[in-house]
Amino acid sequence: MSTTAKPTPDKYSLGQSMKRKEDPRFLRGHGNYVDDIVLPGMLWLSIVHSPYPHARIVKIDKTAALAVPGVVAVLTGEDLAAHNLAWIPTFHGYDKQMILAVGKVLFQYQEVAGVIASSREIAQDAAELVEVEYEPLDPVVNPFQSREDKIILRDDRENKTNHIYHWEVGKRDATDAAIAASDVSIKERVVFQRCHPAPLEPCGIIADMDAATGRLTLYLTSQAPHAHRTVVSLVTGIPEDKIHVISPDLGGGFGNKVPVYPGYVVAAAASVVIGVPVKWIETRTENLTTTGFARDYHMDVEIGATKDGKVTALKVATVADHGAFDAAADPTKYPAGLFGIVTGSYDFANAFTELDAYFTNKPPGGVAYRCSFRVTEASFAIERGMEILARKLNMDPAELRLKNFIKKEQFPYPSPLGFVYDSGDYHLTLRKALDIIGYDALRQEQKEKRTRGELMGIGISTFTEAVGAGPSKHFDIMGIKMFDSAEIRVHPTGSAILRAGTKSQGQGHETTWAQIAADELGLDPQNIMVEEGDTDTAPYGLGTYASRSTPVAGAAIAMAARKIREKARKIAAHLLEAPVDDIEWENHAFHVKGLPENAITMQTIAFAAYTNPAPDTEPGLEATFYYDPPNLTFPYGAYIAVVDVDAETGFVKVRRFLAIDDCGTVINPMIVEGQIHGGLTEGFAIAFMQELAFDADGNSLNTNFTEYLVPTSLETPHWETSSTCTPSPHHPIGAKGVGESPNVGSPAAFVNAVMDALAPLGVTHIDMPLTREKVWRAVRSAKGAAKT
Amino acid sequence: MNLEYSGREEIPTGLDAVWAFVTDPTQVASCVPDMVESTVVDAHAADAVVQVAVGPVRGKLKLRITLDPDAAAHRMNMKISGGGFGSVVDVTAGADITAVSATSTALDWKATVTMRGPVATVGGRVIDAQAKRVITQTFENVKVRLTGAPAPAS
Numbered sequence: 001m002s003t004t005a006k007p008t009p010d011k012y013s014l015g016q017s018m019k020r021k022e023d024p025r026f027l028r029g030h031g032n033y034v035d036d037i038v039l040p041g042m043l044w045l046s047i048v049h050s051p052y053p054h055a056r057i058v059k060i061d062k063t064a065a066l067a068v069p070g071v072v073a074v075l076t077g078e079d080l081a082a083h084n085l086a087w088i089p090t091f092h093g094y095d096k097q098m099i100l101a102v103g104k105v106l107f108q109y110q111e112v113a114g115v116i117a118s119s120r121e122i123a124q125d126a127a128e129l130v131e132v133e134y135e136p137l138d139p140v141v142n143p144f145q146s147r148e149d150k151i152i153l154r155d156d157r158e159n160k161t162n163h164i165y166h167w168e169v170g171k172r173d174a175t176d177a178a179i180a181a182s183d184v185s186i187k188e189r190v191v192f193q194r195c196h197p198a199p200l201e202p203c204g205i206i207a208d209m210d211a212a213t214g215r216l217t218l219y220l221t222s223q224a225p226h227a228h229r230t231v232v233s234l235v236t237g238i239p240e241d242k243i244h245v246i247s248p249d250l251g252g253g254f255g256n257k258v259p260v261y262p263g264y265v266v267a268a269a270a271s272v273v274i275g276v277p278v279k280w281i282e283t284r285t286e287n288l289t290t291t292g293f294a295r296d297y298h299m300d301v302e303i304g305a306t307k308d309g310k311v312t313a314l315k316v317a318t319v320a321d322h323g324a325f326d327a328a329a330d331p332t333k334y335p336a337g338l339f340g341i342v343t344g345s346y347d348f349a350n351a352f353t354e355l356d357a358y359f360t361n362k363p364p365g366g367v368a369y370r371c372s373f374r375v376t377e378a379s380f381a382i383e384r385g386m387e388i389l390a391r392k393l394n395m396d397p398a399e400l401r402l403k404n405f406i407k408k409e410q411f412p413y414p415s416p417l418g419f420v421y422d423s424g425d426y427h428l429t430l431r432k433a434l435d436i437i438g439y440d441a442l443r444q445e446q447k448e449k450r451t452r453g454e455l456m457g458i459g460i461s462t463f464t465e466a467v468g469a470g471p472s473k474h475f476d477i478m479g480i481k482m483f484d485s486a487e488i489r490v491h492p493t494g495s496a497i498l499r500a501g502t503k504s505q506g507q508g509h510e511t512t513w514a515q516i517a518a519d520e521l522g523l524d525p526q527n528i529m530v531e532e533g534d535t536d537t538a539p540y541g542l543g544t545y546a547s548r549s550t551p552v553a554g555a556a557i558a559m560a561a562r563k564i565r566e567k568a569r570k571i572a573a574h575l576l577e578a579p580v581d582d583i584e585w586e587n588h589a590f591h592v593k594g595l596p597e598n599a600i601t602m603q604t605i606a607f608a609a610y611t612n613p614a615p616d617t618e619p620g621l622e623a624t625f626y627y628d629p630p631n632l633t634f635p636y637g638a639y640i641a642v643v644d645v646d647a648e649t650g651f652v653k654v655r656r657f658l659a660i661d662d663c664g665t666v667i668n669p670m671i672v673e674g675q676i677h678g679g680l681t682e683g684f685a686i687a688f689m690q691e692l693a694f695d696a697d698g699n700s701l702n703t704n705f706t707e708y709l710v711p712t713s714l715e716t717p718h719w720e721t722s723s724t725c726t727p728s729p730h731h732p733i734g735a736k737g738v739g740e741s742p743n744v745g746s747p748a749a750f751v752n753a754v755m756d757a758l759a760p761l762g763v764t765h766i767d768m769p770l771t772r773e774k775v776w777r778a779v780r781s782a783k784g785a786a787k788t
Numbered sequence: 789m790n791l792e793y794s795g796r797e798e799i800p801t802g803l804d805a806v807w808a809f810v811t812d813p814t815q816v817a818s819c820v821p822d823m824v825e826s827t828v829v830d831a832h833a834a835d836a837v838v839q840v841a842v843g844p845v846r847g848k849l850k851l852r853i854t855l856d857p858d859a860a861a862h863r864m865n866m867k868i869s870g871g872g873f874g875s876v877v878d879v880t881a882g883a884d885i886t887a888v889s890a891t892s893t894a895l896d897w898k899a900t901v902t903m904r905g906p907v908a909t910v911g912g913r914v915i916d917a918q919a920k921r922v923i924t925q926t927f928e929n930v931k932v933r934l935t936g937a938p939a940p941a942s
Contacts, residue, residue, distance in 0.1 A: 051876040051905030108904065109874075128847075128873060285906065695908075699789055703909040706843065 012588045014519045014733065017670035021526070022510040031249040034204040034219050035281050042206065043072055045267050045280035046123035048113040048130045049290070050105035053141070053361040053698025054153070055134035057104060057112070064129040065115055070122040072274060074130060075114045075266060077102035085269055088235050088260065090364075091477055092335070095164070095326035096156075097364060099262040104137070106153060106324035107363050108700050109289035114266040116278060139361040139698035143298065143321040146358040153324065153359045162359045164326045167336045169417050170352035178313035178350040182304030186392050190384045191767045192377045192747075194296035194321065194362070194692040196702075197369040197682075198710060199505070201251025202282035203291055205264045207271035215242050218268065222247040222533070223257040223503050224543025227477060229535045231260050232268065234478075247533035253505035254682075255368030258329045258545050259292045285703045292329070292365030293692055296321040297377040301385040309395050311404045313350035316342050316381050320357040320366070328366035329545075330373055331475045331482065337373030338632075340417035341466040344382035345426045345636060346404040351416040361698045369686075370679055370743035372467050372546050379463040383748030387459070387755065388764060396443075397752070398434055401462050402427060412729075419466055421634045422736075423726045424662065430462055433638040433660045436722060442642060450760055455645035455779075459753025463745040464636040467737045468551025472628045477542060481628065484553040485539035486560040488517055489622040492610040494603030495527035501541010502553040503533045507739060508671040509549065513557055515667050516733065520561030521568075522588030522602045539624055547635070547737035550667070551728075556627035558732040563623035568605045571621075574614035575600060633728045633736035637661040639745045641753040647783075650776025652688065652754055654717035659746070662724045664736035672738050673721055679742025680719050685711045686743070687750035691769050758782070789908040791916055793923050794898040799931045803862070803887040806895065809934055810864045810883065811857045819929035820868075821922055824848060832856065840872075842918045845906045847873030862886065875905030879923070895930065899923045 025031060062074040077100035080086045087096040101112045113130050117123035140146045140153055146162040153162055179185050206219040216238055222228045225245040233240040250257060263280040271278040282291070297318050304313040320336070322328060330337045336355045343351050367373060386404075390397035405426040406413050413421040434440075442458055449456045472481035485501040498517050502509060510530040518525035532538060541553060565585060572590035573580040582593050589599035608614075609621040642656040659676055666672050689709040693701045702708035727734025747768065754770050755763065761782035766774055799806055809815050813834035817826040824837040832855045837848050851870035858865065861884075868879035881899035888894050901919050908915070 049874050049905075051871060051874055053904075695789055697789060697902075697904065697908075699904055699908040701909055703906060707909060 012518045012522055012525070014515060014665060014667050015669065016515065018511060018515060018525060018668055020508045020511045020671065021514065022508065033201055033249050033251060034206060034221050037206055037219050037248070039206060039208055039277040042277040042279050043116050043118060043270070043274065044120040044123040045263065045270060045278055046115045046117070046120065046127040047111050047263060047266070047286065048115065048127045048132065049109040050101065050112050050134070051108065052105055052134050052136050053108040053139040054137040055105050056137065057101060058133040058135050060113060061131040064131065065126040068117070068122060068126040068129065070118040071115060071126045072118070073116045073270060075116070075270065076100055076112070080269065083269065085235065085265060088265065090325060090327040091259070091329045092332045093478060097325035097327050099265045105134070107361050108698055109286070109363070110324070111262040111290065114270065116270045116274065141360060141362065141694050141696060141698050143319045143358040143360055146360050147319070147356070153361065164322055164357040164359060165335050166354065166356050168352070168354035169340050171350060172352045175313045175315050175350040175352035179302055179304035179315060182312050183307035184393055185302060185304045186385065186388045187300065187302045188385065188388050188765055189298065189300050190381055190765065192295040192297045192299070192380050193768050195294050195369060195686055195690045196288055196692055196708065197254035197256040197294060198288065198708065199252030199254055199256050202284060202287035203257060203261055203263065204279070204281035205267045206277050206279045207268040208277040209271040209275055211275045215244060216268065216272065217244045217246065219246050219248060220264065221250055221257045223250070223253045223505060223545050225503060225533050225535050226501055226540045227480070227543055228260065230478065230480065235265070236268070245535045247503050250503065250505040254370055255294070255545050256292050257505065258368070258543070259327060259365065261291055284705060288692070288708055289700050289703050290363050292368045293323070293363055294366065294369035294371055295377055296366060299377065299381045301381050303385045303389050305389055305393065309393050309400050309403050311346055311348055314343055314348045314382070315351070316353040318353070318355040320355055321360050321362065322357045322366055323360055323362040323364040325364040326357065327364035330367055331469055331477055332479070333474060334373065337367060337375070338466045339374040339378045341375050341419060341464065342378035342382050343415050343417055344379060345406060345462050345464045346382070346386070347406045347410070348416055353417065362694060370682060370740035372465055372740045372744060373469065375465050375467070375740070376744045379465070379744045380748050383461045383463060384751060384765070387752040391759060391764070397460050398430065398439060401430060401460065420631060421464065422631060422728045422730060424464070424634060424636050425724065425726050426462060426636065429636065429660050429662055429724045430638040432722065432724060433640050433658055436720070437640045437642070437656065437658045439640070455647055455757040457643045457645065457753040457755065457757025459641040459643070459749045459751065459756055461639045461745045461749035461752060462637070463748070464634055465547065465741060465744050466632045466634055467547035467740065468629055468633040469546055469548050470632055471630060480542065482542050482548070482552070483626050483628045484541040484548070484556050485624065485626045486553060486556040487539045487622070487624040488557070488560045488564060490521070490523070490564060490602070490606045490609070492607050494523060494606045496523055497529045497531060498557065499531045499538040500553045500557065501539055502544040502549045504544065507544070507549065507675065508668070512550070512667045512671055516554055516557045517561045520558055521564060539626070547740045549737070549739070550735045551633045551731060551737045552627055552629055554735055555629065555732045556625045559627055560623045560625035563625060564621055567617060567621060568602060570617050571605045571608050571614045572600055575604070575608055630730050633664065633731060635661070635663040635736040635738060635741050637741055637745050639749040641749040643753040643757055645754060645757040645775060647779045650772035650774070650779065652770060652775060654684070654750070656720065657717050657749070658720040658722070659742060660722050660724060661738060661741055662726055663738035663741065664725065664727045664731065665734035666723065666725065667735060675738050676721050676742045677719050679740065680746050681711055681716050683743045683746030684716060684750065685709065687747045687768055688770050761786070789903045789915070791901045791919050792899070793901070793920055795924055795927060797895040797927050797931045798888060799893050799895060799934050800891060801893055801934045802891055803885060803893045806885055806893040806934060807862060810885065810930065811855060813853060813855055815933065816855060816866070817853055819926050819933060821925045821929065840907065842907060843914050849875070849877055851877070871905070873906060875903065875907035877907065878902040895927060897927050
């Protein structure tokens with residue numbers, strides 16, 4: 001089998017909007033989610049939750065529940081404690097968290113007992129019959145109350161304080177001095193409220209212990225199947241080869257499916273003990289009230305500047321609410337994630353940031369919802385700060401940004417807080433945004449409207465992310481370095497299977513991973529099957545979150561393909577009867593130097609690899625690559641929102657929203673656009689709708705989708721998108737990642753736009769979400785103040 | 789979530805009859821709207837199962853009604869506590885019973901309702917109206933039962 005036909009470059013190249021390979025099965029209802037899986041003899045788990053946010057457990061009476069026909073077992077924390085499973089370590093290892101409460105409960109809806117029964121209905125009914133007697137304790141519901149240490153929440157810890165840690169980076173004294181010496185300075189507390197990713201598919205598991213083989217199979221809603229396998233092994237003592245994690249299709253994740261949840265552990269423990277499969281699928285309320293929340297950062301932002309608008313120093317001091325356990329899934333050495341990116345796109349000579357984290361009687365978590373390890377909070381802080389500074393300077397916010405951007409010739413740019421930015425042209429991207437949106441005309445329109453008392457606002461956000469964790473010298477989780485992996489096997493007829501350590505939750509990996517390999521190998525992406533989420537077959541990887549898939553696993557795929565290509569070069573030399581050094585790879589085919597018309601394709605070489613291998617080479621054509629990135633990547637963007645505010649009702653109409661993203665090399669523009677649309681919609685929801693609120697008694701006030709709002713197509717604005725491209729110089733294909741950019745960049749654009757609209761009234765800041773009521777009250781208050 | 793309510797019922801019945809009624813746990817339990825079943829525990833307490841449907845939150849609450857009469861002051865203190873479907877409800881109520889005339893008695897009542905769990909998350913917009921309805925109707929039912937008038941729709 002041989003061919004001299006040259007492939008069409010476009011078919012194989014990056015940058016094609018190839019339709020998503022996974023969509024036909026999803027659109028036909030053939031996705032396969034955890035809850036679709038039914039195993040013979042399977043039991044159901046239902047969890048008993050605490051109605052109190054803080055209380056001692058006096059007594060748990062299982063009697064009535066156990067008497068229900070169909071109930072097999074009722075497990076409590078004491079039962080798990082007997083097997084050393086009452087507590088498990090958190091991901092970074094600095095704290096531990098309860099599986100089922102022992103002694104006392106620390107947040108409302110905390111898991112107290114598990115009922116295992118023959119059906120979901122019986123398990124739920126019986127869970128209501130588990131009688132738990134509590135002795136209520138006073139709750140601590142915000143971090144400022146917590147830091148007073150009047151009520152110590154975690155009496156299990158050696159240090160009798162609610163303070164979890166202090167973290168800082170930068171030069172405090174120099175920054176303080178620079179701010180004090182600056183011509184102009186601003187200081188504002190901006191709160192990024194507690195919110196929740198709320199994936200449409202909640203979390204779930206089927207744990208299936210095979211007593212005959214001693215193997216535990218976990219069908220799990222997991223964004224990081226290998227990491228979960230390792231955690232289960234470390235916690236249970238079951239050898240890793242006896243644990244098989246399968247993460248089937250996921251209906252969204254957004255970081256919510258990274259942590260290990262009590263339902264997983266209880267189901268697994270029950271299956272090990274009972275010897276049959278046990279299934280647990282969260283309710284929506286359980287998902288919102290117990291699983292990983294996002295944000296809850298209270299940030300004091302200070303910026304100093306010269307009177308002509310050159311920034312001189314940035315200081316951000318944050319109080320973080322971590323809930324009942326320090327379970328934020330950050331890399332070990334980064335307790336506040338990558339918050340050090342808070343200097344953003346600007347060239348600060350001095351910067352300092354510090355953070356203090358506290359326990360409260362709220363659910364644990366903090367790192368989720370497309371946050372790139374706290375980059376979302378950092379971006380919001382700096383972009384709000386720059387907007388407030390612009391107003392104080394009486395300077396156009398676009399002009400202020402253009403004056404202070406890191407210049408493209410400064411890359412690689414060492415930031416004052418320790419990052420080395422890889423590449424960017426911030427001026428180009430913002431100017432493109434200003435041109436497309438028609439910025440000057442909009443400002444003119446705004447000027448005219450203000451003369452008529454109409455409230456129109458224009459908000460800019462020019463964010464920079466740090467993603468792609470990460471380089472092994474800095475980044476690990478549980479000590480495991482944050483590399484990622486790919487394995488590619490090319491079959492004799494030129495199709496292939498590609499396995500990766502990542503896990504798509506809707507990002508389209510089956511398509512984009514195939515496109516990367518296809519471009520590197522000259523294969524048809526339609527004939528490259530991508531498989532993820534099975535720890536028995538995929539190489540070890542840390543999973544998909546924090547925009548790390550393309551920067552890390554995408555690089556591993558390219559590098560694995562290049563290993564294959566090097567072997568293929570030898571086979572090509574054998575087939576073309578020429579020295580290896582004379583073989584060139586061009587237009588997705590090999591040819592002898594100077595003889596491009598006699599090119600042979602990878603399909604030809606693949607067949608030869610199994611039928612006519614080159615001398616001194618192994619048969620077959622496959623490779624595995626573990627990629628340890630040399631640096632993070634730094635995608636960025638310029639977003640502009642245009643809003644009209646109805647002063648009478650507080651209603652904010654987002655009239656236009658333009659997102660210019662620069663994520664380096666684009667693999668599939670259509671998928672990137674989809675990522676941006678989704679992230680912008682989430683950013684819109686955060687800015688205007690979403691907050692996990694608690695009353696003074698610690699009651700969770702948003703336990704379902706009538707109280708925690710997810711925007712529909714009716715509320716969602718029309719998104720305008722475009723791009724610039726500055727490839728990452730250290731990534732094999734120049735890609736930077738884009739999954740979280742729109743959620744990182746958009747909230748500040750929305751808030752800046754509304755504050756710009758309200759500027760004539762003297763309103764400087766309103767904390768998100770900017771509900772109609774909040775905006776209406778701010779307008780009324782400002783107008784009232786103006787009258788007096 | 790804490791909610792407070794108060795009200796006044798004038799009952800065209802003499803004070804002794806009213807006092808006898810409100811100190812009887814069987815009678816008091818029968819006045820709680822949406823009652824599914826009740827069991828008298830002793831002279832001052834009854835257990836009740838009440839159906840609750842507030843927005844998306846639906847289920848049965850198992851409640852213990854405890855009466856603490858102060859005969860000298862003609863004051864009835866009442867505590868209702870219990871829970872269900874992951875929720876906890878505590879009601880502390882008090883009623884001052886005074887004779888308006890020989891055939892008319894006033895019942896001035898106050899109640900504080902504390903809720904936790906799903907029932908508390910429905911939010912003030914809905915739960916306030918529902919809790920107020922239940923409390924108000926309980927005291928209205930006392931009047932209805934004493935005067936023999938038809939019970940209002942629950």
